[in-house]
Amino acid sequence: MSSSRLPQALEKLVSLLARLPGIGERSATRLAFYMLSQPESYARELSGALVELVERVHFCVDCHMVAEGERCTICEDPSRERTTLCVVEGIADLLAFERSGAYHGLYHVLHGVLAPLKGVGPDELRLANLRGRIEALGTSEVIVATSSDVEGEATALYLLRHLAPTGVRVSRIATGVPMGGELEYVDATTLSRALRGRTPLE
Amino acid sequence: MQLLALEAERLRNLAPLRLEPHPRFNVFEGDNGQGKTNVLEAIYLLATLRSFREARARNLVCWGESDAWVRGEIERRGIRRKMGVELAKTGKRAAIDGRVVDRLSEYFGHLHVVVFGPEDLVLTKGAPVNRRRFLDRAIFNLHPSYLDEMRAFVTALKHRNELLRASAGRGVDRALLASFDEELIRRGGRVLWRRTRFVSDFLPVVRAVFDDVTAGAHAIGVDYESLAGLAADADEDACTELYRQRLSEATPSDLRQRRTTQGPHTDDLAFSLDGFPARVHASQGQHRAMALALKIAELQLADSVLGGPPLLLLDDVSSELDRGRNAQLMAHLSRAAGQIFVTTTDRRWIAVDGETQVFRVEAGRVLPEP
Numbered sequence A: 001m002s003s004s005r006l007p008q009a010l011e012k013l014v015s016l017l018a019r020l021p022g023i024g025e026r027s028a029t030r031l032a033f034y035m036l037s038q039p040e041s042y043a044r045e046l047s048g049a050l051v052e053l054v055e056r057v058h059f060c061v062d063c064h065m066v067a068e069g070e071r072c073t074i075c076e077d078p079s080r081e082r083t084t085l086c087v088v089e090g091i092a093d094l095l096a097f098e099r100s101g102a103y104h105g106l107y108h109v110l111h112g113v114l115a116p117l118k119g120v121g122p123d124e125l126r127l128a129n130l131r132g133r134i135e136a137l138g139t140s141e142v143i144v145a146t147s148s149d150v151e152g153e154a155t156a157l158y159l160l161r162h163l164a165p166t167g168v169r170v171s172r173i174a175t176g177v178p179m180g181g182e183l184e185y186v187d188a189t190t191l192s193r194a195l196r197g198r199t200p201l202e
Numbered sequence B: 001m002q003l004l005a006l007e008a009e010r011l012r013n014l015a016p017l018r019l020e021p022h023p024r025f026n027v028f029e030g031d032n033g034q035g036k037t038n039v040l041e042a043i044y045l046l047a048t049l050r051s052f053r054e055a056r057a058r059n060l061v062c063w064g065e066s067d068a069w070v071r072g073e074i075e076r077r078g079i080r081r082k083m084g085v086e087l088a089k090t091g092k093r094a095a096i097d098g099r100v101v102d103r104l105s106e107y108f109g110h111l112h113v114v115v116f117g118p119e120d121l122v123l124t125k126g127a128p129v130n131r132r133r134f135l136d137r138a139i140f141n142l143h144p145s146y147l148d149e150m151r152a153f154v155t156a157l158k159h160r161n162e163l164l165r166a167s168a169g170r171g172v173d174r175a176l177l178a179s180f181d182e183e184l185i186r187r188g189g190r191v192l193w194r195r196t197r198f199v200s201d202f203l204p205v206v207r208a209v210f211d212d213v214t215a216g217a218h219a220i221g222v223d224y225e226s227l228a229g230l231a232a233d234a235d236e237d238a239c240t241e242l243y244r245q246r247l248s249e250a251t252p253s254d255l256r257q258r259r260t261t262q263g264p265h266t267d268d269l270a271f272s273l274d275g276f277p278a279r280v281h282a283s284q285g286q287h288r289a290m291a292l293a294l295k296i297a298e299l300q301l302a303d304s305v306l307g308g309p310p311l312l313l314l315d316d317v318s319s320e321l322d323r324g325r326n327a328q329l330m331a332h333l334s335r336a337a338g339q340i341f342v343t344t345t346d347r348r349w350i351a352v353d354g355e356t357q358v359f360r361v362e363a364g365r366v367l368p369e370p
Helices: A008-017 A025-037 A040-056 A091-100 A130-137 A150-166 A188-196 B036-048 B118-125 B128-142 B146-166 B174-213 B236-257 B284-306 B323-335
Strands: A084-088 A106-109 A141-144 A169-172 B002-009 B017-019 B025-029 B068-076 B079-088 B091-096 B113-116 B220-225 B268-273 B311-315 B340-344 B356-362 B365-368
Touching: A008 A025, A025 A040, A084 A091, A084 A130, A091 A106, A106 A130, A130 A150, A141 A150, A150 A169, A150 B146, A150 B174, B002 B036, B017 B036, B017 B365, B025 B036, B036 B068, B036 B079, B036 B113, B036 B311, B036 B340, B036 B356, B113 B284, B118 B128, B118 B284, B128 B146, B128 B174, B128 B268, B128 B284, B146 B174, B146 B236, B174 B220, B174 B236, B174 B284, B174 B323, B268 B284, B284 B311, B284 B323
Parallel strands: A084 A106, A084 A141, A141 A169, B025 B340, B025 B356, B113 B311, B311 B340
Antiparallel strands: B002 B017, B002 B068, B068 B079, B079 B091, B220 B268, B356 B365
């Protein structure tokens, strides 16, 4: 990139934008030029929104969901069942559960999964307060809802060990055939998992 | 299984290609560098979405062009399908009957090929990784979901090795290691089971084919070398439990060496010739015959499992075998069923009776001879 020919302010913005997920140097340059082509008010509004974001939006001190105050609206909601805790990888997963309307307990957002290759160990996850929360809440069941790939499974196994001292019941969400899915289109790995995890007909 | 028509554009040095292959023997004759092997690459790409010589299929695009495509019409069990692959800058796209597949894994299962060429000599002569790759690809051809299973094992292995590597000087988080151990054991158990099942069907066929191609002049031995104590009829749970035991025994040593020493990633196929290890005792010609026996056995096994023989692609095979073995190979192929594509510099090598279409390959043009 011939970015050295660009004014320093532009170069700085490009390098900051290029740190965003999915954005490379080329896209970052395009975004920066777009901003430059817009009325000045756009840049002021954008930078204001960014400042407001970091000043007003935090992560919930309990479950690490986004929150405007110290705690998120879910942890503050008195109608939620406080005895079950669902552990998810990210906020997107939490929102998926919320959309389903099938879960009424509390959450714990890890903000990642264990992945030694990427340098993510237990210290990089939001785990430090999990055992304390379980004891404080008197949680009766922890549902581990990480994905079923190697990292998600290893994280679930780690949580099982990590939570053993609390004596809490730890369960894993089921994997298998999607609802409304036609069996013939389900891949063999999923099908064999579904077969192993079969339940009695009642 | 039969390839009825093949078309390709901008693939390597090939001029726009249109051909209707013969249901049995197709011989592509031409001097070196004219594009014979690229015809086989087109067929291989159509079947596997990969190249058999290049690490990246993208490298098959003609130099200076931005994209290439291959299309074919196939017949399998009386059903005709159109298949197509496009190599573009943005990636690969594959279509069946005009519909682009969302996931490449949906594409597989319609057209199967087995390829044998000069580079396959590493199968018996080279390092074990070549034989593992052969096993994995052969299993994948029969069970497409094996690809994801194998990848998951490799991911678990890399994570565990990273934990062992990073443990230098500061010890290892036992709970963390145990979590990835368990994933490694489960994913590895699945791979071991797939391989165990495959070799128990496959190795007897390899021995029989080798006897046939060499007219029984030498006794070949071939064994699957894996975890100590792995039974030939172990089921998935038995494979998993054995791996659990071997991994746990090896963990102190793994921590010292900072790598995983036990598992499917160290498997091998061990060949012997008249009771001696083939790697050091076999001649060049004997290595060729063994590698070829592996490929033909793969073909025969696929024939019985898939209900029809895959296409056989033989790249420049005759120059790799001496005259006697070549005659036996041709006799063997004439007896076996299936559609065969052979490249050669001299058609006199291809001693098969009738049922043959010769194509002349010159400067990227492929022309059928009357």
